[in-house]
Amino acid sequence: MADTATPPQKMETPAIYDDLHRKLVTAQFDHGEKLKSEDLRKLYGCSANTIREVLFRLSTAGLVAFEEQRGFRARRTSRERQHDLTQFRILLEQEGACLSMKHGDIEWEARLSAAHHKLSHIESEVRRSGSVEHVLPLWSNAEWEFHDTLISACRSPLLRETYKTIYDQFRQQLVSRASNYGYYAENIEEHRAILEAALARDTVLCRQHIHDHLARNMIS
Amino acid sequence: MADTATPPQKMETPAIYDDLHRKLVTAQFDHGEKLKSEDLRKLYGCSANTIREVLFRLSTAGLVAFEEQRGFRARRTSRERQHDLTQFRILLEQEGACLSMKHGDIEWEARLSAAHHKLSHIESEVRRSGSVEHVLPLWSNAEWEFHDTLISACRSPLLRETYKTIYDQFRQQLVSRASNYGYYAENIEEHRAILEAALARDTVLCRQHIHDHLARNMIS
């Protein structure tokens, strides 16, 4: 069972959802760990049925696996699924970025610049200090902001929504990768390359940089 | 409320899910119609909570909309969402087909030919008789078989799964379009064009034909 530092007792359904979501994307459960409704019920001070409802909604987001008559588990991400997730993410981000370049206005460019600025600031700090752990949550949020902003002008709510469910499943592996400093070191140049291609509205180059950046994720 | 020709009483959870799913994709509920758990409870002879669980799982598939404290509704598909769905479907089917052409073997070609043969047989019958209604469920299944087989060799469970949830939301409009005979008349040539391009492993041409075929869906 994960550490129970956060919620002692008595939470509303949305709060329980958010808390479990956060715990799942920050890998506070082992891969494939069983999520017993009785334990969670006691943890959040609610009924077993409420937990059941929350877990169903989390299974929608792909964070929890449900099997009939044998409950819920934190999703185990096999090597094959990791590969599949990456390929699908590349497809969505490439398409979303190209559509954003097509439809995005100066306002979008400004938001993308701002998101990149924050992200690169953190990544510079990582490179200077040589460690990742102390800014991991910050970095994780900034990275999401950048990638989400990149596709935010695509005018397809469906694509964006799908992208988010995929992205959440990547966050899980960030923790286990935190020790691997080399992974984060290369991100600065890759993110800048994506930014510049996007602002230049060079769709071919942008697709290329997105592919290179995301494909490298998979290997580690 | 939709007609209740099928299930008088007493069904298991999976059966209830299947039956409601079928009713939703065959548009036996009006767009935005409220799905009252009490009514459904009496219909299927189970508890309100069981209905609630089924409806949550259907909302995963995008067939049902859930709003906190105000229950479930059959999803209303606006013009904007229809456009979004179509664009997304084009992206997925193009990518899935190209990957299938890359990975598919002779076995895949055989299955695709078989699926097309069945589909074109029905579509010829439609053209001969000049009416659609009497074979609509048959046609709907055959069309799904063809498109699913087309992407079945893509080696991405995620893409295929996502495609299915999108496709189900298209089935809903088939019924309301049944009267529009012209829509179905043009399908024969389009499906054949896709088949031939796929068998020839011509990815550029196949993308083009898929786009033309699916984009025409949106306009009607």
Place this chain on the structure above:
DNA sequence: TTTACTTGTAATTTCAAAATTTATGGCATT
């Protein structure tokens, strides 16, 4: 006539416990 408030009704959500199903451990048999 409109707006705001009150009240009654209906529907959703939560709860605690019963019923069903699956997992576990001991015991006999091969």
Place this chain on the structure above:
DNA sequence: AATGCCATAAATTTTGAAATTACAAGTAAA
């Protein structure tokens, strides 16, 4: 030792009712 079977324990699923919340109609005030 390995396998199959039964009894027990544990966990999931369903139930029916209670509590909460939204909805609608009707009344009073502006």
